Amino acid sequence: MLLEISGINTHYGRIHALKSVDLVVNEGELVALVGANGAGKTTLLRTLSGVQNATSGTIKFEGVDITRMTPHQRVAEGILQVPExxxxxxxxxxxxxxxxxxxxxxxxxxxxxxxxxxxxxxxxxxxxxxxxxxxxxxxxxxxxARALMAHPRLLLLDEPSMGLAPLLVGEIFNAVQGLKQQGTTIFLVEQNAYAALAIADRGYVLETGEVTLHDTGEALLASDRVKQAYLGL
Amino acid sequence: MKPAKFLAPSPQPLSREGRGALSGDAITMGADFLQFLVSGITVGAIYALAGLGFAIIYNASTVINFAQGEFIMIGGMSASTLTAAGVPLPLAILAGCAVAMLGGVLLAKFAIEKARNASVVTLIIITIGASIFLRGLAEVVWGKEFHQLASFSGDTPILLLGAAILPQSLWVVGVALVLILVIGFFFTRTLAGKAMLATSYNRLAAQLVGVNVRKVVLAAFALSAALGAVGGAVVTPITFSSSEMGIMLGLKGFTAAVLGGLGNGLGAVVGGLIVGIAEALSAGYLSSAYKDAVAFVIILLVLVFMPNGLFGKRGTERV
Known part of the structure; x- marks a missing residue:
């Protein structure tokens, strides 16, 4: 396991943004996290990069507890984020x-x-x-490219398709897939659930701060619940 | 009592005899103007350094550091008192620099950093408090009186087109120029400088590429303190030093920074020169009583008519 998140809680003041989130990313995987606006996706990435403090729980990277590390220490460990x-x-x-x-x-x-x-x-x-x-x-x-310059061990992508024309969205997702094929481990956060799950090995669904589903990308695409809630099918 | 030449070297055109062969009203006027200009550029160079200090700290932390003038004071007081105690001048300047940098870092670490979630106004008030504290401390250590420092290379004026240029003026302008070029090089050519700039443009992104933004803030305070302290040391032979000298120099440096566009280094330098020259000209042609008012008139005009300053942020951002 490259990244192991267990029981992470994050608060913004009195708002409980992440509720005991468990999540795993293995070496070489492309894992997608999908969910509606405000589900806590960006908060999870901020917590992973250390720009937002977790209230409780642990984050392990290559077996090392990084929960209390500063953002620049995590970059040195190889966790790079392409922010929203x-x-x-x-x-x-x-x-x-x-x-x-x-x-x-x-x-x-x-x-x-x-x-x-x-x-x-x-x-x-x-x-x-x-x-x-x-x-x-x-x-x-x-x-x-800026994040890749650091030779990331784990690349966190936050809504790379946001605000782009449909043609460009395809191009960006192709680029992400290309990175995975070159061996980069990727944790992709997206509102565009279809595109993200289609290229993901595994996926997690986040709803109001809680992981409600996780499975392979294919299985999630086929699941009725995801279809209804995120794909508009 | 304050000596008359405190702060800005009051322009003192040479007497008629001193001008020798150059006489006649037109030449006199030209010589007067040149004399005022030289004085203005000299003091303007110090304002420029102070303004640059404001810009560097503002960029790194969005704090407007009203203790900037006290860094200048520490530099001036250290140089004058240490040389009086027999310490060689370069060493005295370096020591002043070190003391000011230490003060800057302590201020950043124990006052600014601790209050990093406070509002901008709170942070400004903290720096005002720090400036009063540093002034008080200086009074305890060095006393209230003015201290002298011998000019670095004598007091024989250099005559240029009827104006008398003090060798120390050349020192002030030269040292300021070198420092400004070094700072310019640092921010445009080195990775550390670019990381500092990057932090000012986008703090989150800087953190995400691995910049230790807390260290950047400390570095900014240290750098600004060093700039101020060297400026204070070189200007002391002209203005004398006292524990109070930082008040006006700091405010005028602030004026320079606002005039140039807060956070714009080049703007602060240009702003400093403009404030210095405007001050010297009004002291020469109107009355030296209004000298200090000039900076504040400028700041009011800037705030009313062009709040972004001369070189305010350009709109190159595309969203």
């Missing part, structure tokens, strides 16, 4: 955004930057442009 809404360093150039992705790792990241340009050629064209001036899809590419 991309969160680029808008006024900095695309290339500087990528360079900062390798901040914790140190060393000369030039080879990695070239690798990212090979995967996302459009970014090479725009390398000197302020990241904030790129289109939504391109910004999402920068956000993913």
């Amino acid at each position: 809404g991309r969160q680029l360093f808008g006024p900095l150039s695309v290339e500087d955004n990528l360079r900062l992705g390798a901040y914790r790792r140190g060393g000369k990241p030039n080879d990695d930057i070239e690798r990212m340009y090979a995967s996302f050629p459009i970014l090479k064209q725009k390398r000197h442009q302020p990241a904030g001036t790129l289109s939504g899809g391109q910004q999402q590419m920068v956000a993913i």
